[in-house]
Amino acid sequence: MTRQVLLDHLGEVEAAALLVNGRLEDLLLDGVDVRPGAIYRAKADRPMKGQGGVFLSAPDGPLFLRQIKGLKQGETLLVQVNARPEPGKAPAVTQKVLFKSRYAIVTPDAPGLNISRQIKDEALRDTLLEIAHDAMEGSAMGLILRSSCAEADADDIADDVLAMRDLAQNVSQDTSGAPDLLVEGDGPHALAWREWQADEVITEPGSFAEHGVLEEIDALQRAKAGAMFIEPTRAFVAVDVNTGGDSSPAAGLKANLACARGLARQLRLRGLGGQIVVDFAPMPKKDRRAVESALRSAFRADPVETTLVGWTTMGHFELNRARLRVPLSEVL
Structure with missing residues (x-):
């Protein structure tokens, strides 16, 4: 490969x-808006009754924070953008700030040293744990060593951890002053x-x-992708599955399995998130388990967090996907 x-x-x-x-x-x-991962020093405005959150003042415009128990108006706090804003809405932020790089994730509010579960080799895990202990000695912050450490040089890992540790310490101490952008979110490169x-x-x-990427991008501008038609609306992304000219008894299951295996890739390449509603082709209810299993397998390997909500009364399948990507339609 x-x-x-x-x-x-x-x-x-x-x-x-x-x-x-x-x-x-x-x-x-x-995109033109705030990148996910950006860290701000922001100031709390008046809580929004009925919305379960509060708007924060920031230099690039308002931010929206949920879970505001104990937060006072005028209080200064560190927050991180955790999703792209929907059109006309403020970017959503969290107080659980992470400092993420190629090999390491430093977690100021979650102490402890952890190794990715994808690394199975016990000898390697022991080596990585030694690196983690040395690099984080004297710090109360937590650390996660990512799966990419499996093929990395020990010195590169240590340097990466130290860089993230220093950044996290400096930013975590920078809590006073006017609202400001402290760390920019990473761009595509x-x-x-x-x-x-x-x-x-x-x-x-x-x-x-x-390398033919432009031709593939041109194809992504069309709604049709194999047996699927993918059409974003203001409320959700609608996915319709058709059997085409196939009228065999297994046509529905065949088309639905193809959709289930390819949907994650199509959403990823098109930059689509939010609510996803799939109208699968007609099939017996007994075949739903196979389709759902194929969906779970495909999204398990997808980097964008996606929740498989399940089947509706009308036989549609619902998913909820983090809004982390810039939709291709906004760029072209």
């Missing part, structure tokens, strides 16, 4: 693409370095055109 990372632009927009054996598997685009493992990284301008 060959993994290539392409760092390029779509017009003036920074973009990154991940190709696996020449096929587009992931696409990151930059930085996110690609942080999240994707690759055999080759290509940075030459025009690499999207040379």
Whole structure:
């Protein structure tokens, strides 16, 4: 399996693409609004009754924070953007601030040293734990070593942990003063370095055109994707599954399984999140378990957190997906 990372632009927009054996598997685009991961020093305004939260004053505009028990108007606090804003709404933020890099996640409010569960080798886990103890000695903050540490050099891991520790300490102490942006969210190129493992990284301008990414992006602008039609609305993303000209008894199950296996990739590449409603092709109820199993398997490997809510009374399947990506339709 060959993994290539392409760092390029779509017009003036920074973009990154991940190709696996020449096929587009992931696409990151930059947006005009606040990037997820940005950390602000913000000031609490008046709580919004009935909305379960409070608006915060920040230099780039208002932010919205839920779970405000004990928060006083005028209080200054550190918050982190955890989702892209919906059109016309303030970005949602959390007080659980994380400092995330290629190998390490520093957690100021969650002490303890942890190793990714994906790393199974006990000898390697012991080595990584030693690195963690050395790098975090004297700090009360927590640390998670990511699965990418499995193939990394020990010195690179230690340097990454120390950099995140220093950043976390400096930001955590910067709680006084006017509202300010303390840490910018990562753009597509930085996110690609942080999240994707690759055999080759290509940075030459025009690499999207040379490697066929532009043609795949053109196809993503169409609603039809195999047996699926994917159409975003203001309220949710509607996915309709059709059997086409296949009238065999198993046509519905066949189309639905294909949709279940490919839906995560399509949503990922199109940058779609929020509520997802899938209208599967007609099939016996006994086949629902196989379709749901295929969905779970596909979304388990997807980097964007997605909750499989389940079947509705009318036979639709609902999902709720974090809004972390810039929709492709907003860029093109």
